[in-house]
Amino acid sequence: MQPAPISMHIPDGFLSVQVSIFLWLIAILVIGYALKRVSADLGERQVPVMGVLAAAIFAGQMLNFAIAGGTSGHLVGAAIATILLGPWAAMLVLTCVISIQALLFQDGGLLVLGANIFNMAIVGVAVAYMVFRTVRRLTSGRSWSLFMGGFLAAWMSVEVSSLGTALELSVSGTSPANLAIPAMGGIHALIGIGEGLITLGALAFLSASRIDLLKANQAAQARGNLVWVAGLILALTLAIASPLASKHPDGLMSVAKQYGFLSNEQNPLYLLIPHYLFPGMENKTVATILAAILGTLIVFGVTFAVAYTRRHRPGAHEH
Amino acid sequence: MHHSIEVENLSYTYPDGTIALRDVSLSIEPSEKVALVGPNGAGKSTLILHLNGILSGEGKVHVCSQEVVKENLGRVRSCVGLVFQSPDDQLFSPTVFDDVAFGPLYQGLPSVEVQQRVNEALEAVHMAGYKHRVSHHLSAGEKKRIAIATVLSMRPEVLILDEPTGGLDPRSRRSLIHLLNELPLTMLASTHDMRMVREVFPRMIILDEGSVVADGPTELLMNDTSLLEAHGLEKA
Amino acid sequence: MHVHFLDPYRPRSSLIHKFDPSLKLVLTVGFILTCTLIPTGAWPIYILFFALVLSADVLSELGVGYVFKRSVLALPFVLAALPLILTVHGKTIFSLPIGPWVLSPSYPGLERFISIAIKSWLSMQTAILLAASTPFPDLLVAMRSAGVPRLLVSIFGLMWRYLFVLVDETMRLVRARAARSGKSDRPEAKTGRHLAWRARVTGGMAGNLLLRAFERSDRIYMAMVSRGYDGESRSLPLPAVRPAEWAALFASLSVLGILIFVAYSLWG
Numbered sequence: 001m002q003p004a005p006i007s008m009h010i011p012d013g014f015l016s017v018q019v020s021i022f023l024w025l026i027a028i029l030v031i032g033y034a035l036k037r038v039s040a041d042l043g044e045r046q047v048p049v050m051g052v053l054a055a056a057i058f059a060g061q062m063l064n065f066a067i068a069g070g071t072s073g074h075l076v077g078a079a080i081a082t083i084l085l086g087p088w089a090a091m092l093v094l095t096c097v098i099s100i101q102a103l104l105f106q107d108g109g110l111l112v113l114g115a116n117i118f119n120m121a122i123v124g125v126a127v128a129y130m131v132f133r134t135v136r137r138l139t140s141g142r143s144w145s146l147f148m149g150g151f152l153a154a155w156m157s158v159e160v161s162s163l164g165t166a167l168e169l170s171v172s173g174t175s176p177a178n179l180a181i182p183a184m185g186g187i188h189a190l191i192g193i194g195e196g197l198i199t200l201g202a203l204a205f206l207s208a209s210r211i212d213l214l215k216a217n218q219a220a221q222a223r224g225n226l227v228w229v230a231g232l233i234l235a236l237t238l239a240i241a242s243p244l245a246s247k248h249p250d251g252l253m254s255v256a257k258q259y260g261f262l263s264n265e266q267n268p269l270y271l272l273i274p275h276y277l278f279p280g281m282e283n284k285t286v287a288t289i290l291a292a293i294l295g296t297l298i299v300f301g302v303t304f305a306v307a308y309t310r311r312h313r314p315g316a317h318e319h
Numbered sequence: 320m321h322h323s324i325e326v327e328n329l330s331y332t333y334p335d336g337t338i339a340l341r342d343v344s345l346s347i348e349p350s351e352k353v354a355l356v357g358p359n360g361a362g363k364s365t366l367i368l369h370l371n372g373i374l375s376g377e378g379k380v381h382v383c384s385q386e387v388v389k390e391n392l393g394r395v396r397s398c399v400g401l402v403f404q405s406p407d408d409q410l411f412s413p414t415v416f417d418d419v420a421f422g423p424l425y426q427g428l429p430s431v432e433v434q435q436r437v438n439e440a441l442e443a444v445h446m447a448g449y450k451h452r453v454s455h456h457l458s459a460g461e462k463k464r465i466a467i468a469t470v471l472s473m474r475p476e477v478l479i480l481d482e483p484t485g486g487l488d489p490r491s492r493r494s495l496i497h498l499l500n501e502l503p504l505t506m507l508a509s510t511h512d513m514r515m516v517r518e519v520f521p522r523m524i525i526l527d528e529g530s531v532v533a534d535g536p537t538e539l540l541m542n543d544t545s546l547l548e549a550h551g552l553e554k555a
Numbered sequence: 556m557h558v559h560f561l562d563p564y565r566p567r568s569s570l571i572h573k574f575d576p577s578l579k580l581v582l583t584v585g586f587i588l589t590c591t592l593i594p595t596g597a598w599p600i601y602i603l604f605f606a607l608v609l610s611a612d613v614l615s616e617l618g619v620g621y622v623f624k625r626s627v628l629a630l631p632f633v634l635a636a637l638p639l640i641l642t643v644h645g646k647t648i649f650s651l652p653i654g655p656w657v658l659s660p661s662y663p664g665l666e667r668f669i670s671i672a673i674k675s676w677l678s679m680q681t682a683i684l685l686a687a688s689t690p691f692p693d694l695l696v697a698m699r700s701a702g703v704p705r706l707l708v709s710i711f712g713l714m715w716r717y718l719f720v721l722v723d724e725t726m727r728l729v730r731a732r733a734a735r736s737g738k739s740d741r742p743e744a745k746t747g748r749h750l751a752w753r754a755r756v757t758g759g760m761a762g763n764l765l766l767r768a769f770e771r772s773d774r775i776y777m778a779m780v781s782r783g784y785d786g787e788s789r790s791l792p793l794p795a796v797r798p799a800e801w802a803a804l805f806a807s808l809s810v811l812g813i814l815i816f817v818a819y820s821l822w823g
Contacts, residue, residue: 011632012587012678013671020591035706044785047706048775051713052721056768058714059721063729063764065757067750075761084765092707096714103694104563104686106625106679111587174671175635176642197751201758202765208413209455209766249642291599295606302610306569310616373730393738393746401734407767408727411760421756422735427744455766473737 008076008165008188009101009116012109016172023168024114030122031095037088041223050089054096057081061097065198073194078124078161079132079154080202084213087129087227094121119164123234128157129224130231146207146214147200154199155192156235162188163238170245171256177249181242321384322346323477323505324370324399330529331365331376339365340376341529347507349476352499354520354537355509358551362529363509364404367479370507371399383476397426400470404482406462410454415441415465418454422473440472444498460491464498471502480508484515513555517541525550561722563625563686571615571684575796576693577700578804583685587678589811593818595670600818601677608680615688622687626679636671640664691715696794713775721768728760 015023038046057077064072077097081090095117101107108116135149142148166184170177206214245252324347331340339362347353355363368374370382372392380387383398403409412418419440423433441447444464449457454465463483470478483499484492492515499506499519510516516523516537523540525533527550533540540546547554566572571579593600612622645663652658689697695715698708738746747753 009632011675012682013591013675014632014636015591017588017591031707032704035704039706044780045772045776047709047713048772048779049769051710052717052768052772052775053765054710054714055717055721056765058718059725060761060764062722062725063757063760065750065753066747073754073757075757077761080761080765084769092710096707096710100711100714100718103682104691106628106682106686109587109675109678110584110682111591111678169635174639176638179638179642180635194754197754198758198761201755201760202762203758204755205411205413205759205762206766208453209762210769213766213769287599288602291602295602295609298603298606299609299613303613306613306616368730371734373733393736394740395737396734397737397739403727403731403734405727407763408724409731411728411731411763412756413759413762417759421732422737424748424752425736425746426739427741427746427748428739455763469735473735 008120008161009098009108010112010119010165010169011106012111014109014172014174015112015115015168017111019168019172020111020115023112023118027095027114027117027122031091031117034088034091034095038092041086042089046089049085050093050096053081053085053089054093054100057093058097058100063198065194067194073191073198075198076120076124076158076161076195078120078157079128079150079195079199082125082128082153082157083132083150083199083203084206087125087224090125090129091121094125115165115168119161119168123164123238124157124161126227126231127160127235128153128231129227130235131156133224133228147203150199150203151196154196158188158192158195159185160235160238162191163242164234167238167242167245170249170252173253173256177245177252178247181246185242321349322381323349323351323383324507325379325381326366326369327379327381329366329369329376329378329380331362331369331374339529340369342378343526343529343531345524345531345534347477347505349505350503351522352506352520353508353522353524354516355507355524355526356511356513356516356552357526360528361526361550363526364481365529366526367401367481367507367509370477370479371396371401397473398475399477399479400473400475402466402470402478402480402483404485406459406466409466409469410462413453414450415446415452415454415457415468416450418465419468419472422469426473436472436474440468443471443502444468445494458491460487460494463487463491463495467498475504477505477507478502480506480510482510483508484510484512513541513553517555525552527551561719562691563683564690565617565621565687566690567616567688569614569616569688571611572688574688574803575794575800576689576697578796578800579685579689580694580697580701582804582807583681585808585811586681589815590674590678592815593674596666597670597818600814601670601673603814604677605673608677608684611681611684615684617684617687622680622683625683625687626676630672630676630679633672633675636668639668639671643667717768717771721764724767725760725764728763732756732760 038050042049060075060077062074064074067073078090078094081093084090085093098108098116098120099113102110102113102116132149132153135152136145139145139148162184163181166175166180167177169175169180203214324345326343326345329340329343330338332338343362343366355366357363365374369376369380369387372387372389372395375387382395385391385394385398387395410418412421416437419437420433423436428436437450438447441449444467446461446464446468449461449465454462457465467478467480480499484495487495492512496515496518499508499515506520508520521537523533523535523537524531525540525546532550533543533546541554544554590604593604612618640660641658641664643661643664645661647659647661648665650657650659686694692712695708695712698711699705736747738744
């Protein structure tokens with residue numbers, strides 16, 4: 001069962017190892033820091049609040065609304081989580097959601113989990129926070145300030161996250177930049193509108209039912225300067241880099257190669273094994289057939305071994 | 320002949336293999352008030368979910384003379400109003416007005432009519448002044464009545480309720496029983512509240528382990544103590 | 556009705572099920588890493604890997620169909636790599652003019668696409684095997700061994716506990732909405748109103764869900780405090796790993812290492 005068909009979770013094999021590891025490192029650093037900040041802010045209440053809210057966001061991603069002709073829209077939740085919990089807690093909550101999705105439902109890979117966390121939990125939250133706070137400041141006092149902020153935060157969060165995803169795919173050589181970036185960016189511009197509308201609906205409900213919760217988080221909102229700056233930098237970088245990369249896909253490739261991000265397609269890491277050690281191996285067809293034979297032997301071997309041990313297990317003789 | 324609800328040989332098995340309904344057949348006429356009773360796990364909720372097409376099993380289900388199949392679901396849901404056990408799961412709009420208006424709005428009715436329907440529905444549940452209240456802040460009893468209103472605004476022919484008196488204090492329960500007695504609709508209620516059954520529902524269907532074990536006048540069945548006990552029920 | 560099918564774990568008494576969860580996690584990630592490192596077009600290595608995954612499937616006694624079915628669900632993302640067939644330079648398979656464009660898929664492009672698809676699919680299957688053969692509480696233990704901070708692991712645990720509860724609530728909200736989504740018998744009425752309204756209603760449902768979760772977390776916190784919770788996550792010490800399992804891990808990682816070596820030297 002697929003919990004949420006959101007197209008931003010990258011599966012394994014799509015990013016080069018270098019990009020995966022690089023983003024893992026960033027994710028570990030940022031989430032590690034988030035843990036410290038949340039400990040300081042929420043104290044001992046953090047485990048129940050974040051655990052249950054993470055479950056709620058996960059479940060919320062299963063909510064759908066009919067778009068047209070059988071397609072439906074879903075919620076990602078970075079913006080509403082940020083507005084409700086503040087940026088650092090929201091990052092943790094979304095990290096939990098994304099990790100569970102990868103571990104249990106293969107919605108996103110394990111090696112590339114760091115990248116997915118970076119795109120959705122870090123970039124998504126930082127950008128949402130930056131936009132929300134900015135809009136609130138600029139329009140403070142107006143009755144629609146909350147809703148405008150929420151809508152724009154949600155839209156930007158989805159759009160910028162998608163640009164990050166597209167860029168990573170391009171840099172890894174998996175998807176050509178001049179296609180991936182416009183495609184991802186374009187589709188998510190539409191998806192972002194859905195996200196914005198859902199966020200609006202959620203804010204309408206919350207502000208009617210528990211405006212005190214939203215107000216309480218104003219305090220948490222104010223202490224997120226670091227996130228605000230990060231959000232701005234990320235949004236600007238991706239907004240500038242994406243059209244550039246899209247127009248010069250080859251240029252992007254050479255930059256990627258220069259910085260070692262491209263998967264090592266053309267560069268052998270190791271010395272060639274002399275021919276006499278594996279005679280005939282240079283011939284790919286021979287090697288393929290040999291591998292197929294060897295593979296089949298392995299599978300049959302294991303199958304027989306399992307069947308054998310099952311028959312001889314205690315209690316296995318009941319029919 | 321127009322049956323409000325007609326179920327023919329309905330069977331249903333959950334994806335994990337549990338058999339929930341075995342060859343269930345029943346029919347309910349317009350304006351009848353029927354109680355569906357049985358122990359937990361008997362299949363009452365499962366049966367109810369078939370009546371507006373949320374679940375679909377083997378056999379035939381007709382409501383308001385329409386077959387409950389995918390093409391008809393829109394019409395089916397306009398005719399059969401299903402009120403679930405937990406009001407919190409049904410009140411998902413910011414205000415009472417929004418929740419009660421959802422049904423008519425979804426149907427595409429003009430806004431003047433929507434207003435009218437909302438007023439009507441809230442009147443019927445004696446909560447006319449609650450239009451602009453926030454659903455979340457209401458008491459359990461109030462929420463239950465609003466939940467009924469959200470369905471009444473669609474002017475259904477049949478009202479189906481899952482555990483209507485569950486979790487209510489004696490006062491709220493009493494006023495809900497009054498309400499159910501007043502409403503002139505065809506009614507089917509799944510319930511454990513045997514005393515309410517006696518007061519409101521002249522006919523009773525006993526469901527156990529997915530099968531109908533008895534279907535008859537409440538007065539008659541209520542006096543059959545051994546039958547009741549055999550199916551985990553108590554005499555009221 | 557409960558959403559038990561959300562849990563991918565299937566209890567069996569296979570070797571894979573009994574293998575230490577922390578080592579299993581390491582092995583899974585190691586395999587995925589190896590898979591990702593294998594260069595394009597190393598078909599014999601892909602075949603061997605496939606055989607290894609299939610063997611692990613058999614060993615786990617989950618039934619080959621189970622893993623296959625679940626892996627197919629996650630496959631659509633593969634399409635993101637489809638353009639490579641057209642954009643990688645090399646010997647063209649054919650040229651198809653469509654309007655102002657000419658589609659010319661190339662052999663190297665096709666090779667690249669298939670390689671990515673295979674690598675992705677194999678990685679997915681190992682992840683499925685891990686989730687299906689390891690109860691979630693054991694995965695939490697594995698995470699702790701891997702160095703995930705205790706606080707985060709506690710949050711995971713609580714999330715897991717309430718995942719099903721909240722997904723149940725979500726399904727009930729969706730059903731409640733469906734039950735009130737009717738069609739009028741008037742021909743001029745537009746069923747479903749408009750998109751923006753539907754999206755906002757869905758948002759209201761999300762808000763409802765989040766709010767109830769928030770208030771539930773209050774009650775959970777009170778229950779925890781009543782049992783002496785003070786903010787520190789404490790748990791039993793990690794279970795010891797048997798020497799045989801260390802040996803198995805070492806052997807497996809060595810095999811993977813050798814395969815990478817071979818792959819690079821011949822096809823790198």
